[in-house]
Amino acid sequence: MTATPRILITGANGQIGTVLAAALRCAHGPEAVLGTDIVAPPSSVLASRFTLLDVLDAPRLRTLIAQHQIDTVYHLSAVLSARGEADPRRTWEVNVTGLLNVLEAAREGLKVFFPSTIAVFGPNVPPEDTPDDAVLNPSTVYGMSKASGENWCAYYHERWGVDVRSLRYPGVIGYQSQPGGGTTDYAVEIFHQALATGSYQCFLSADQRLPMIYMDDAIRATLEIMAAPAARIGRRTSYNLQGLSFCPADIAVAIQAEMQRRGMAVPEFSYRPDFRQAIAASWPHSLDDSAARRDWGWQPRFGLRELVADMFDHLGTTIPCSV
Numbered sequence: 001m002t003a004t005p006r007i008l009i010t011g012a013n014g015q016i017g018t019v020l021a022a023a024l025r026c027a028h029g030p031e032a033v034l035g036t037d038i039v040a041p042p043s044s045v046l047a048s049r050f051t052l053l054d055v056l057d058a059p060r061l062r063t064l065i066a067q068h069q070i071d072t073v074y075h076l077s078a079v080l081s082a083r084g085e086a087d088p089r090r091t092w093e094v095n096v097t098g099l100l101n102v103l104e105a106a107r108e109g110l111k112v113f114f115p116s117t118i119a120v121f122g123p124n125v126p127p128e129d130t131p132d133d134a135v136l137n138p139s140t141v142y143g144m145s146k147a148s149g150e151n152w153c154a155y156y157h158e159r160w161g162v163d164v165r166s167l168r169y170p171g172v173i174g175y176q177s178q179p180g181g182g183t184t185d186y187a188v189e190i191f192h193q194a195l196a197t198g199s200y201q202c203f204l205s206a207d208q209r210l211p212m213i214y215m216d217d218a219i220r221a222t223l224e225i226m227a228a229p230a231a232r233i234g235r236r237t238s239y240n241l242q243g244l245s246f247c248p249a250d251i252a253v254a255i256q257a258e259m260q261r262r263g264m265a266v267p268e269f270s271y272r273p274d275f276r277q278a279i280a281a282s283w284p285h286s287l288d289d290s291a292a293r294r295d296w297g298w299q300p301r302f303g304l305r306e307l308v309a310d311m312f313d314h315l316g317t318t319i320p321c322s323v
Ligand code: SER
Pocket: 080, 081, 082, 116, 117, 118, 119, 169, 170, 171, 172, 181, 182, 183, 184, 185
């Protein structure tokens, strides 16, 4: 029997952190997980173990690790692609220095999870089934910071044996939490707006296809890569990960069909691309994630229809009053 891990999560209030923290508490017990973030969590999760932490505060990070006998860190804090462009230097600082603070602490023997992203790829890769080892020419400071972070992870693994594992998340869609500051955020907003107002104006072009994943699949992939025997982790930079690939028009049609099937008013969608369209246009349409499938058994479960149906199962089947 393996010992219960002692886990610290940075960015625990974020889109993925909120859901991952709950999944880890479920798997290992509430006492095993310490959530941290730069701001306090909503009152609903205040009952869970939580403390404030700025990932740029390396001494406090080390103190928390020692105090709570942490052996595993899920380092989710980051400034994402769209928001990151407003302040490139701060984005670099949070995303790279924050990671280095975690990796330095991990030299004492911690296991680390580092989320990377499709944003590490730029426009000069094959856009369909982009391979893991395609050239990295990111178009955003977020992508630059994550591409650099991947290499730092491999470096700490090679040089000091840090057991750090990483996934390149595509756009993540879930009912449990709201995204913030990303280019793929439209794929969550569209559900909330369709329900609340019956319409949504998308900030990407109707035909801008991107790799995506349902939250349940993303969380399961994270738990699976962290649980895999170290010998199965052949890539210490990061693994491509994909659940599905679609464009705004595809999910719009799937939402309309699902709402019609449920006897709800069919929403209307329109498209008004803003600066995020150029970011999306520089990213792959789909990823080749065969290394993840081969090395540690990755297998997505949610296609577009299942994803849309599950979102509506959880977001509610009646249109709430808009305020
Ligand atoms: N979801 C992220 C973003 O849009 C991509 O990793 O920035």
